[in-house]
Amino acid sequence: MNFKLPIEFWKWLKRIWGFLTRIGRIRFWIDQLQRQKEWAQIRENYFLINAPGGAMVYKSKGSPEHYICPACYANKQHGILQPARDSTGESYCPTCNARYPINPQESSTGIVLDSDDSEKTSDEL
Numbered sequence: 526m527n528f529k530l531p532i533e534f535w536k537w538l539k540r541i542w543g544f545l546t547r548i549g550r551i552r553f554w555i556d557q558l559q560r561q562k563e564w565a566q567i568r569e570n571y572f573l574i575n576a577p578g579g580a581m582v583y584k585s586k587g588s589p590e591h592y593i594c595p596a597c598y599a600n601k602q603h604g605i606l607q608p609a610r611d612s613t614g615e616s617y618c619p620t621c622n623a624r625y626p627i628n629p630q631e632s633s634t635g636i637v638l639d640s641d642d643s644e645k646t647s648d649e650l
């Protein structure tokens with residue numbers, strides 16, 4: 526059996542395919558614009574600071590006070606830094622695993638190490 530579709534069918538299929546491709550591109554740009562709008566709203570809630578531990582991170586303007594990762598911020602992501610719960614005073618980003626010195630480093634004796642390596646006890650601060 527020789528099954529042959531008319532040329533009009535292939536032209537119609539090509540037009541449908543082009544139409545679907547254009548819809549896909551439009552959908553992609555609508556999604557991009559939506560993401561930019563959402564990021565602009567998130568970005569409004571943060572400002573760049575030099576944390577007590579020396580890291581340059583973004584801090585929340587409102588409550589609860591928190592910091593977000595500057596590397597993720599540059600990629601329009603919202604990585605909220607979590608305390609590492611060790612003596613380094615560092616926090617880590619659960620999104621990219623980067624670590625930042627948010628709080629001053631504390632030794633096991635309770636002595637807070639200043640950024641210029643001089644030592645002060647917690648009572649002196």
Ligand SMILES: [Zn+2]
Binds near residue numbers: 594597604618620622
């Ligand atoms: Zn990050």
